[in-house]
Amino acid sequence: MISIEAVSKRYPDGTVAVDGLSLEVPDRSITVLVGPSGCGKTTTLRMINRMIELTGGRILIDGEDIQHKPVNALRRSMGYVIQNAGLFQHRTIADNIGTVPRMLGWSKAKARERSMELMERVGLDTSMAKRYPYQLSGGQQQRVGVARALAADPPVLLMDEPFSAVDPVVRRGLQEELLRIQEELGKTIVFVTHDIDEAIRVGDMIAVLRTGGRLAQYAPPDQLLSTPADAAVEDFLGADRGIRGLSFFGTDALTVDPGGIVASDATAQQVSSRATEGLGHLLVVGVDGRPLGWADAARLRESGAAAAGPKGGPAQLLPHGQAFRHGEDSLRVALDCAVLSPTGWAVAVDGEGRAVGVVSQEQIAAAIRAAHSQRGTAPVDVGAAR
Numbered sequence: 001m002i003s004i005e006a007v008s009k010r011y012p013d014g015t016v017a018v019d020g021l022s023l024e025v026p027d028r029s030i031t032v033l034v035g036p037s038g039c040g041k042t043t044t045l046r047m048i049n050r051m052i053e054l055t056g057g058r059i060l061i062d063g064e065d066i067q068h069k070p071v072n073a074l075r076r077s078m079g080y081v082i083q084n085a086g087l088f089q090h091r092t093i094a095d096n097i098g099t100v101p102r103m104l105g106w107s108k109a110k111a112r113e114r115s116m117e118l119m120e121r122v123g124l125d126t127s128m129a130k131r132y133p134y135q136l137s138g139g140q141q142q143r144v145g146v147a148r149a150l151a152a153d154p155p156v157l158l159m160d161e162p163f164s165a166v167d168p169v170v171r172r173g174l175q176e177e178l179l180r181i182q183e184e185l186g187k188t189i190v191f192v193t194h195d196i197d198e199a200i201r202v203g204d205m206i207a208v209l210r211t212g213g214r215l216a217q218y219a220p221p222d223q224l225l226s227t228p229a230d231a232a233v234e235d236f237l238g239a240d241r242g243i244r245g246l247s248f249f250g251t252d253a254l255t256v257d258p259g260g261i262v263a264s265d266a267t268a269q270q271v272s273s274r275a276t277e278g279l280g281h282l283l284v285v286g287v288d289g290r291p292l293g294w295a296d297a298a299r300l301r302e303s304g305a306a307a308a309g310p311k312g313g314p315a316q317l318l319p320h321g322q323a324f325r326h327g328e329d330s331l332r333v334a335l336d337c338a339v340l341s342p343t344g345w346a347v348a349v350d351g352e353g354r355a356v357g358v359v360s361q362e363q364i365a366a367a368i369r370a371a372h373s374q375r376g377t378a379p380v381d382v383g384a385a386r
């Protein structure tokens with residue numbers, strides 16, 4: 001555990017970048033420092049590996065004051081990733097990744113083997129090992145930066161705006177890759193960003209700093225979204241915070257109605273027995289159980305034909321839209337499916353994509369209220385959501 005205790009940094013010109021900051025960074029989790037430009041995020045991060053020396057307070061790692069540790073040993077226990085990767089341009093990708101192992105005296109062959117292993121781990125084709133950084137895309141260079149930081153297997157990873165220089169799609173991919181790697185390796189990561197959405201996506205804990213390097217709030221992302229400490233944090237979180245917070249609620253407790261589903265080869269009698277209260281449509285599924293589309297229930301019954309028969313064939317079906325995976329996707333995804341559905345009802349599927357039931361926007365809203373009251377968080381007025 002990294003304990004930041006009443007830490008301050010006053011630069012020689014008198015600028016107070018960090019002021020009495022206290023944080024407990026839990027082991028094997030991602031702690032994000034987020035806040036507006038100039039609020040002291042980078043300064044805080046660099047005080048952890050002593051690239052910047054603190055001027056007040058203390059930082060402990062597993063109970064040991066970092067001031068009492070030799071700087072080299074301290075830095076070897078911490079990988080460091082920066083924006084634009086900061087790769088050595090005149091060295092190959094394999095050599096970049098193998099920098100620290102070589103410094104530690106590993107043989108060339110062993111360092112190379114480690115580089116290859118790490119390239120695979122961060123999702124890079126090992127055929128790129130002999131290339132130079134300029135021959136890689138920005139996103140690929142960032143992956144090399146992460147691989148390089150992991151090379152000597154340090155328990156701590158410090159990441160300073162590591163994905164800020166790439167476009168949003170690549171950035172999303174890198175965030176997902178980081179979460180996957182973290183699941184495998186379980187490092188203690190301190191991650192700096194000014195992007196609150198990135199903080200919410202990758203953080204187990206989020207420290208929101210305000211200008212002057214003071215802590216505004218320290219909480220897990222769902223708690224931050226549901227109960228911001230004050231108006232400034234609320235403002236920083238931005239619009240849609242209620243809707244975004246739904247990402248942290250699962251759909252396992254959401255009841256879906258299988259009665260609204262009819263097979264495409266159903267008999268007229270079977271069709272007449274299917275119905276869901278309040279829904280004027282039936283979800284037609286193929287022989288494999290996957291949704292084909294919505295059929296008007298009354299017309300289907302009148303036609304007396306099977307759902308996908310000549311009169312009520314697929315051409316008559318409304319698109320079923322996006323489905324959510326019941327028990328796997330979040331309430332946010334379920335609500336989104338319902339909002340985008342032509343019937344206003346969302347389709348729930350199992351892991352194989354087979355329809356398991358349908359659920360209305362109102363039922364999802366009720367599940368949201370129930371989930372909030374169970375957690376004791378502020379209720380979200382879905383009707384008024386932007």
Ligand SMILES: Nc1ncnc2c1ncn2[C@@H]1O[C@H](COP(=O)(O)OP(=O)(O)OP(=O)(O)O)[C@@H](O)[C@H]1O
Nearest residue numbers: 011013015017036037038039040041042043044194
């Ligand atoms: N060497 C320095 N001397 C004086 N002031 C500095 C120095 N380095 C940083 N500062 C100031 O300290 C404050 C915090 O800077 P820091 O780089 O930690 O902020 P940040 O939150 O990481 O910002 P950004 O998101 O823009 O990178 C800023 O006001 C900055 O101008």
